[in-house]
Amino acid sequence: MSRIFFIILLCGSLTTTGCSPNNAIREKEIKSKNVIIPEKIIQNKPVTTLLDNRYDFTYLENLPEDKLVEYNRFIQSGNTNHLIEFTPEQIVMVFMNLVFNHNVDRIYDITYNDGNLPSLEIFINEYREYLSPQLEDNYLKFRFYDAIRVDENTKKEEELAVVIEISYGTSKHSVAYALKKEKNIWKMRLYNIVEQSKKEED
Known part of the structure; x- marks a missing residue:
């Protein structure tokens, strides 16, 4: 027993x-x-495509290695000549990454100047008031995008729009960003949005 x-x-x-x-x-x-363990955000920090899966998505994942090198040089120096070989789609990817990192200095550097672009100090304040909330929402909404492409209907010699598309089930969403060439570099047409927002307030 x-x-x-x-x-x-x-x-x-x-x-x-x-x-x-x-x-x-x-x-x-x-x-x-x-x-999800958020990565510490450091201004002008070089990026790498060797991502830890614990960290959040970056729009630079598909950027070729040579372009990633040039991107990091741009981040460090602010010299937009490093972006001269970037396609419109790649400029939008760079822009989205700058939005995520709150790097308004570099966003200013790639903002098209139509003659009305103010000083950096004024731009920073207006960016935070008129642009930041919507841009950050778009960053999160479209981070797992299905496609990014030039809208052929908007394409002109030195001006076009880049569309980011995503599907949520049967629902499809898209956002378009206008770009224009300045000294052979594609730049974001952002300040016209600020100007329009200010007019609507009046």
């Missing part, structure tokens, strides 16, 4: 020690997949 009791006790002990830790590990692994 004591021998039977010992065998039952031993089996129960093996069952407890054999299942509980494994279940706990599996549960921990499943939960960890849903955890």
Whole structure:
């Protein structure tokens, strides 16, 4: 009788020690997949495409290595000549990444100047008031985009619009950004949005 009791006790002990830790590990692994650990944002920090899956998406994931090098040089110096070989779609990707990093200085550098672009100090204040909320919403909404393309209907010699498209189930959404060439570099037409917003307030 004591021998039977010992065998039952031993089996129960093996069952407890054999299942509980494994279940706990599996549960921990499943939960960890849903955890997003935000990356610390550092102004003018060089980026790499070697991303840790724990961190958030970046619009620069598909940027070729040579363009990524030029992007980092632009971030460090503010010299837009590093972007001269960038396509309109790539300029929009750069722009979206700058929005995420709140790097308004560099957003200013790639904003088209139609003669009305104010000083950097004024632009920073107006960007935060008129542009930042919507742009940051768009960053999050379109980060897993299905397509990014030039809208051929808007294409002119030195002016066009880039469209980002995404589907949520049966619902499709898109956002368009206008660009114009300035000294052979594609730049974002942003300040006209600020001007329009200010007029609507009057």
